[in-house]
Amino acid sequence: MTVRSSGTQPIRIEQDVVLARQTARKLAQECGMRLIDLTKLVTAVSELARNTMVYGGGGDMDWQIVEDGLRVGLRLTFRDEGPGIPDLKLAMTDGWTSGGGLGLGLTGAKRLVDDFELDTSPGAGTRVTICKWT
Amino acid sequence: MAALQQITVDALKRSESQLAVQWHADLEASGATRNLKPEEIRQQVADFLRLLTSTLEKGGSANITTTEWDDVRHFLEKLSSQRALAGQDSQQTASFIFALKGPLFTQLQNAFADQPLLIAEQVLQMSELLDGLGLHTIRTYQKSREAVIKRQQEELLELSTPVVKLWDGVLALPMIGTLDSQRTQVVMESLLQRIVDTGAEIAIIDITGVPTVDTLVAQHLLKTVTAIRLMGADCIISGVRPQIAQTIVHLGLDLQGVVTKANLADALALALRRLGVTLTKAV
Ligand SMILES: Nc1ncnc2c1ncn2[C@@H]1O[C@H](COP(=O)(O)OP(=O)(O)O)[C@@H](O)[C@H]1O
Ligand SMILES: [Mg+2]
Numbered sequence: 001m002t003v004r005s006s007g008t009q010p011i012r013i014e015q016d017v018v019l020a021r022q023t024a025r026k027l028a029q030e031c032g033m034r035l036i037d038l039t040k041l042v043t044a045v046s047e048l049a050r051n052t053m054v055y056g057g058g059g060d061m062d063w064q065i066v067e068d069g070l071r072v073g074l075r076l077t078f079r080d081e082g083p084g085i086p087d088l089k090l091a092m093t094d095g096w097t098s099g100g101g102l103g104l105g106l107t108g109a110k111r112l113v114d115d116f117e118l119d120t121s122p123g124a125g126t127r128v129t130i131c132k133w134t
Numbered sequence: 135m136a137a138l139q140q141i142t143v144d145a146l147k148r149s150e151s152q153l154a155v156q157w158h159a160d161l162e163a164s165g166a167t168r169n170l171k172p173e174e175i176r177q178q179v180a181d182f183l184r185l186l187t188s189t190l191e192k193g194g195s196a197n198i199t200t201t202e203w204d205d206v207r208h209f210l211e212k213l214s215s216q217r218a219l220a221g222q223d224s225q226q227t228a229s230f231i232f233a234l235k236g237p238l239f240t241q242l243q244n245a246f247a248d249q250p251l252l253i254a255e256q257v258l259q260m261s262e263l264l265d266g267l268g269l270h271t272i273r274t275y276q277k278s279r280e281a282v283i284k285r286q287q288e289e290l291l292e293l294s295t296p297v298v299k300l301w302d303g304v305l306a307l308p309m310i311g312t313l314d315s316q317r318t319q320v321v322m323e324s325l326l327q328r329i330v331d332t333g334a335e336i337a338i339i340d341i342t343g344v345p346t347v348d349t350l351v352a353q354h355l356l357k358t359v360t361a362i363r364l365m366g367a368d369c370i371i372s373g374v375r376p377q378i379a380q381t382i383v384h385l386g387l388d389l390q391g392v393v394t395k396a397n398l399a400d401a402l403a404l405a406l407r408r409l410g411v412t413l414t415k416a417v
Pocket of ligand 1: 052080100105126
């Protein structure tokens with residue numbers, strides 16, 4: 001698997017969530033992603049970026065356009081150094097929220113992309129990596 | 135969709151000058167012309183009517199994205215960016231088109247007084263057409279406005295989104311752009327207020343202009359729908375494109391029995407059916 005291009009952008013304030021979505025949209029278009037897949041990916045980005053801002057206390061989004069044989073994909077990592085998720089199984093349950101949300105961000109994002117990995121430990125922050133292939 | 139009939143186009147052309155006068159008067163009465171020069175408005179009113187009739191005469195279809203509508207769309211784009219720069223809000227800008235409905239429908243009623251079915255059908259066609267043009271105006275207004283805001287490096291969008299009366303008892307709220315929480319709140323509140331003020335029975339929230347529907351946006355929408363229902367009115371969400379519908383399913387969102395439609399026209403048709411308005415095609 002080779003990385004064609006990559007970059008990072010901050011996710012600190014509300015406006016950064018908008019910018020994260022815009023970046024993801026632009027990159028997905030560059031990858032030649034179909035509208036339906038692009039919409040799913042951008043929605044997942046919206047969920048994860050917001051979690052990074054709200055629960056992680058801010059962080060960064062790393063992006064990579066990757067190639068694997070004939071496939072092209074967009075891979076994104078959301079990382080923060082916030083409190084981490086104490087009970088991952090609970091957090092990955094449809095409808096569970098510690099705030100006032102709908103509790104469908106993590107599980108929904110997972111269903112919207114092809115690859116989904118979540119690393120977290122209490123006190124050491126959270127890192128979610130997703131990938132969508134064209 | 136059935137096209138506008140030639141007789142409607144003819145009636146429109148015949149009454150162009152009366153229409154211009156009435157439309158101009160309505161625009162002034164609605165406050166949509168505040169801070170604009172009267173001669174300028176008069177010119178724009180006349181120019182737009184001329185463009186509209188000539189496009190319809192050339193057989194312009196109901197789909198305003200086709201090339202026949204280029205001139206009309208460009209005219210509205212120019213108009214909305216000029217309004218954005220002049221500091222008019224989106225409501226005032228959108229009124230330019232929506233205020234044409236009243237005078238236009240009156241003309242149609244006069245022209246076909248003895249053919250109520252024909253009137254209903256042609257009014258609906260005209261209404262859909264003007265809605266399309268109105269939404270296009272709002273969209274381009276928004277683009278210009280965003281450019282202005284960007285230049286000023288403002289952080290929050292604080293635009294009022296127009297609440298548009300589509301029919302007696304039917305309000306529409308075209309949502310455009312990013313539904314960041316603050317603006318959504320304001321917009322929803324103004325919709326609820328308008329429902330109270332007008333006693334509307336059905337509210338259509340149109341999300342055609344919303345690029346991303348995530349769980350936060352859905353939560354705002356559901357809260358609004360709940361509030362609308364508590365007020366005894368009905369709610370329809372339109373502009374749910376196929377890709378948005380699929381995304382909603384994958385997110386696992388439960389829309390709690392909210393009726394959704396792919397576009398504003400379908401939502402309006404449903405609203406009219408619910409109100410017991412029957413529209414029949416004139417043969
Ligand atoms: N980056 C993060 N840092 C800490 N906790 C998180 C993070 N992301 C998610 N969580 C936790 O997981 C829960 C579920 O998240 P999510 O599925 O997005 O639902 P919601 O945002 O509606 O609460 C959150 O309520 C929060 O407790
Ligand atoms: Mg969330």
